[in-house]
Amino acid sequence: MITRLILFILSYALQTLASPTRTSGNTADVARAPATPVTGVIVSDFRKNNVSARWAVGHPMQWGSEDAKFEFPIALGSQSFAGAISGDGKYLALVNGTDVKIIALDTGSLVSMPTYPAKLGRRPDSVRFVSLATGGYRLILGTYTYSAGASNAVYQLQLSSEGLQTGDVGEYEGTISSADTWPFSNDGRRLLTINGVTHHDAYVYDLDTHNTTSLKLTGHTDSIMSSAFSPDGKLVLTAAWDASAKLWNATTGELVHTFENTGGQNWIARFSPDGTHLLITVGTPSIRIWSLNNLTSEPVIIGTKPTYTQWIRQVSFSADSKFLATGAYGKIVIYSFPSLEIVQTWEIEDQGWEISELLWLEGTKRIAYRILGGLEMYDFETNLKYRWGPGEMDHWGGGRGPSGVVKSRGWIGGMDSDAKERFWKYPA
Numbered sequence: 001m002i003t004r005l006i007l008f009i010l011s012y013a014l015q016t017l018a019s020p021t022r023t024s025g026n027t028a029d030v031a032r033a034p035a036t037p038v039t040g041v042i043v044s045d046f047r048k049n050n051v052s053a054r055w056a057v058g059h060p061m062q063w064g065s066e067d068a069k070f071e072f073p074i075a076l077g078s079q080s081f082a083g084a085i086s087g088d089g090k091y092l093a094l095v096n097g098t099d100v101k102i103i104a105l106d107t108g109s110l111v112s113m114p115t116y117p118a119k120l121g122r123r124p125d126s127v128r129f130v131s132l133a134t135g136g137y138r139l140i141l142g143t144y145t146y147s148a149g150a151s152n153a154v155y156q157l158q159l160s161s162e163g164l165q166t167g168d169v170g171e172y173e174g175t176i177s178s179a180d181t182w183p184f185s186n187d188g189r190r191l192l193t194i195n196g197v198t199h200h201d202a203y204v205y206d207l208d209t210h211n212t213t214s215l216k217l218t219g220h221t222d223s224i225m226s227s228a229f230s231p232d233g234k235l236v237l238t239a240a241w242d243a244s245a246k247l248w249n250a251t252t253g254e255l256v257h258t259f260e261n262t263g264g265q266n267w268i269a270r271f272s273p274d275g276t277h278l279l280i281t282v283g284t285p286s287i288r289i290w291s292l293n294n295l296t297s298e299p300v301i302i303g304t305k306p307t308y309t310q311w312i313r314q315v316s317f318s319a320d321s322k323f324l325a326t327g328a329y330g331k332i333v334i335y336s337f338p339s340l341e342i343v344q345t346w347e348i349e350d351q352g353w354e355i356s357e358l359l360w361l362e363g364t365k366r367i368a369y370r371i372l373g374g375l376e377m378y379d380f381e382t383n384l385k386y387r388w389g390p391g392e393m394d395h396w397g398g399g400r401g402p403s404g405v406v407k408s409r410g411w412i413g414g415m416d417s418d419a420k421e422r423f424w425k426y427p428a
């Protein structure tokens with residue numbers, strides 16, 4: 001793990017990055033040596049009617065063949081780059097640890113550089129768009145603290161529908177867990193953060209008002225790794241390293257229930273989109289699932305050895321709650337839900353690479369995920385698999401890192417492990 005981390009950091013240190021540019025075709029990296037695609041040695045592939053998936057025509061595809069690419073100058077050794085795309089696919093936000101850029105994806109041009117009250121010792125390292133019903137967006141910047149004594153904060157910046165900054169900046173205590181891609185209530189009006197110093201408390205903020213006082217969810221005795229609002233916004237679930245998970249009243253902050261003695265450090269907290277179940281993943285490893293109808297019943301436990309032997313840090317329900325995709329190191333297991341039969345197992349030989357960003361696309365037609373520095377996708381209907389990733393000669397990071405799988409405007413892609421946003425035209 002440590003070697004991987006050092007490689008990951010080194011690979012960024014080696015980058016020489018230019019200003020945001022938009023390139024097309026193979027002209028982007030002319031000086032690059034021809035590279036062999038990086039792919040995993042398959043132990044178990046996706047299957048349809050018991051026939052293994054095949055590569056789609058032209059795949060695996062490599063960096064350099066992308067249709068669009070965006071980048072940002074990043075200080076030597078910095079890992080605090082992140083990107084996000086607005087829900088309507090109009091804008092790309094990039095952060096590089098200090099600055100924020102809003103780029104119009106139509107033209108590839110820089111629209112604005114929103115500002116926030118930058119503080120020494122704090123670096124923005126995550127960004128999320130929330131679309132507003134009234135037009136425009138909230139841009140949520142998460143920061144981390146790189147010097148002792150500095151506090152964390154999450155900033156809310158308001159953008160107009162033209163991508164320009166409007167209004168005041170809201171500053172909220174805490175940090176956003178990298179495990180939680182949507183740290184908001186479903187309506188995008190409330191934000192969940194975690195105490196950035198002890199990590200024991202979670203905070204709920206109302207983003208609509210200028211109220212920067214939080215509702216405090218206090219009671220965990222070790223780091224909260226993940227938190228989530230229930231689909232109706234009435235409850236919050238937190239999963240922590242104190243071997244417990246807690247369910248809270250999201251309006252009053254009162255503790256509703258504690259799931260005790262989960263048997264290990266807990267990583268992920270999620271509700272099924274239909275609001276019937278909640279789950280946590282446990283480091284031993286396992287996934288523990290409860291029905292919201294009966295919080296005191298014994299959980300259903302899946303994902304234990306030998307299904308998984310390592311931490312399960314990716315779980316993704318399909319929007320219709322019919323499938324649960326789970327990912328750990330070099331392995332994805334997809335269950336039907338709530339029957340929990342295994343319907344797909346994908347596994348590579350090298351278990352050092354962690355799956356990240358498991359994402360359902362077009363309902364339950366496709367699933368995308370990041371592994372081995374690239375983005376992969378499987379199509380359940382055609383039994384074809386896709387990969388957009390680095391070649392052996394590329395400077396790329398680990399299987400983890402801030403990035404984003406985005407299906408938008410007929411493009412797929414997002415932040416790659418070399419801190420560049422690449423997009424490919426998406427197969428219809």
Ligand SMILES: *[C@@H]1O[C@H](CO)[C@@H](O)[C@H](O)[C@H]1NC(C)=O
Pocket residue numbers: 050
């Ligand atoms: C699936 O195919 C494998 C060989 O690839 C075979 O051993 C196995 O029996 C098949 N399973 C079913 C359910 O047909």
Ligand SMILES: *[C@@H]1O[C@H](CO)[C@@H](O)[C@H](O)[C@H]1NC(C)=O
Pocket residue numbers: 072073074075076078096097098099
């Ligand atoms: C972010 O980019 C700006 C240039 O736009 C640069 O001045 C700054 O040093 C970069 N920040 C980091 C942390 O690399």
Ligand SMILES: *[C@@H]1O[C@H](CO)[C@@H](O)[C@H](O)[C@H]1NC(C)=O
Pocket residue numbers: 211212213214215
């Ligand atoms: C701000 O939010 C906190 C926590 O929910 C609440 O106790 C307080 O009354 C709110 N303040 C205002 C002015 O609404």
Ligand SMILES: *[C@@H]1O[C@H](CO)[C@@H](O)[C@H](O)[C@H]1NC(C)=O
Pocket residue numbers: 234235249250251252256
């Ligand atoms: C939260 O607390 C309020 C006030 O006690 C109560 O009316 C509401 O039903 C509670 N919600 C949940 C989901 O427990």
Ligand SMILES: *[C@@H]1O[C@H](CO)[C@@H](O)[C@H](O)[C@H]1NC(C)=O
Pocket residue numbers: 293294295296297298
């Ligand atoms: C909840 O589960 C417990 C333990 O299985 C059981 O004793 C209890 O009757 C159940 N409660 C309801 C309301 O189903």
